[in-house]
Amino acid sequence: MPYLKILKDYYIRYDNWDNGTYYLDIDMPMEFTKAYGVNYDGQFDKEYISVSDLKMFIELFYHEFVENRYEYTINVNKYFSKFSIPYKLANGKLTKKGYKSTNENTRILNYQMLERKIIWSEEKILGSEKLDKHTALNYITDSLQYILSLIKNECTKGKQIEQKCANLIAKETSKMYSVVKTEVEEIQKIVNEYFDIRHNEYISSSKKVREPINDNVFIEYLYNRIYALLFLLKVSYSKNLPEENYNQKNENDLPF
Numbered sequence: 001m002p003y004l005k006i007l008k009d010y011y012i013r014y015d016n017w018d019n020g021t022y023y024l025d026i027d028m029p030m031e032f033t034k035a036y037g038v039n040y041d042g043q044f045d046k047e048y049i050s051v052s053d054l055k056m057f058i059e060l061f062y063h064e065f066v067e068n069r070y071e072y073t074i075n076v077n078k079y080f081s082k083f084s085i086p087y088k089l090a091n092g093k094l095t096k097k098g099y100k101s102t103n104e105n106t107r108i109l110n111y112q113m114l115e116r117k118i119i120w121s122e123e124k125i126l127g128s129e130k131l132d133k134h135t136a137l138n139y140i141t142d143s144l145q146y147i148l149s150l151i152k153n154e155c156t157k158g159k160q161i162e163q164k165c166a167n168l169i170a171k172e173t174s175k176m177y178s179v180v181k182t183e184v185e186e187i188q189k190i191v192n193e194y195f196d197i198r199h200n201e202y203i204s205s206s207k208k209v210r211e212p213i214n215d216n217v218f219i220e221y222l223y224n225r226i227y228a229l230l231f232l233l234k235v236s237y238s239k240n241l242p243e244e245n246y247n248q249k250n251e252n253d254l255p256f
Contacts, residue, residue, distance in 0.1 A: 004075065006068040026065060035060050048128055051087070055094040062092045086126070096122050109150070109238065117143045118230075125223050133219045138198050140223055141191050144230045145198075148184075151237055162188075168236040183229055190222065197222075 002012045002022035013025035032040035036056055049057075058076060066072045069092070076089045087096055109115070117139045124136035151168065152161050159167070162184040170176035191197055196210040213219055 004071070006071045006075070007065055008067045011065050031060065031064065032056075035064070051123060051126055058089060058094050059092060062089070109234070109241075110146070114143055114146050114234075121223070125220060130214070130216055130219075133216055133223070134197075134213065137213075137219050137223045137226075140226050140230065141198050144187070144191075144226050144233075147230060147233050147237065151233065165233055168233065180232070187226060187229055191226075195222075 001007055002024050007024075011024065011026050013023045015021045015023060029040040032038060062069060062072060073089050079085075080087050080089075087094055121136040121139035121143070124132040124139070127133060127136075148161055148165070151164050162181045165184045166172075166177040166181035169180045194211060196212045213222070
């Protein structure tokens with residue numbers, strides 16, 4: 001970083017021995033204690049760091065040590081893109097890139113019961129611990145069930161939930177209708193019959209044993225599949241609601 005010409009001069013030390021060398025001159029333990037009240041020693045002396053650690057590190061540099069913030073932001077986001085890390089730095093805040101879509105997922109149906117769980121799960125699914133990933137899968141599944149309950153209670157009566165969901169997307173003669181109907185059926189079967197995701201009992205209602213999931217990659221696969229269906233249903237369901245049906249986010253509840 002001393003050679004990128006983006007830091008404040010105060011934090012760069014020049015050693016004119018051996019043809020001259022620039023050094024980063026920052027007392028990180030002291031700066032971390034001042035900014036966050038946590039001990040820096042050992043925080044980054046490990047093979048992996050958490051997203052929350054990375055967030056603190058990058059934002060501290062932005063607000064305290066960087067002179068050229070525009071160039072710093074470009075460099076940070078370039079490396080995020082290079083290593084396929086789904087985060088971006090914007091206005092000094094590190095935030096997670098959302099679901100890849102041109103549709104704005106901004107309508108808040110119920111922050112406490114839905115949006116907060118989605119945000120929390122997005123953070124935990126990127127953790128290295130299996131328990132974090134499994135809990136994220138639990139939360140995104142719970143969020144899907146919440147959307148399904150809204151659709152079940154408020155959409156056309158006399159139809160199965162799979163049909164009600166499909167009706168939000170397309171007419172019954174459309175292949176899209178068939179795809180959505182089948183996907184809801186499959187996801188419900190996976191969640192309630194196949195795997196131990198959100199139930200304490202290992203025996204399903206159909207008397208079949210639910211299988212525990214021990215593969216992190218498979219957990220991520222299920223998470224993203226459920227997330228995609230959740231996003232589709234949430235956007236489609238929200239389009240038909242009047243504005244007074246939306247709740248406002250409580251800024252104190254936001255993770256960043």
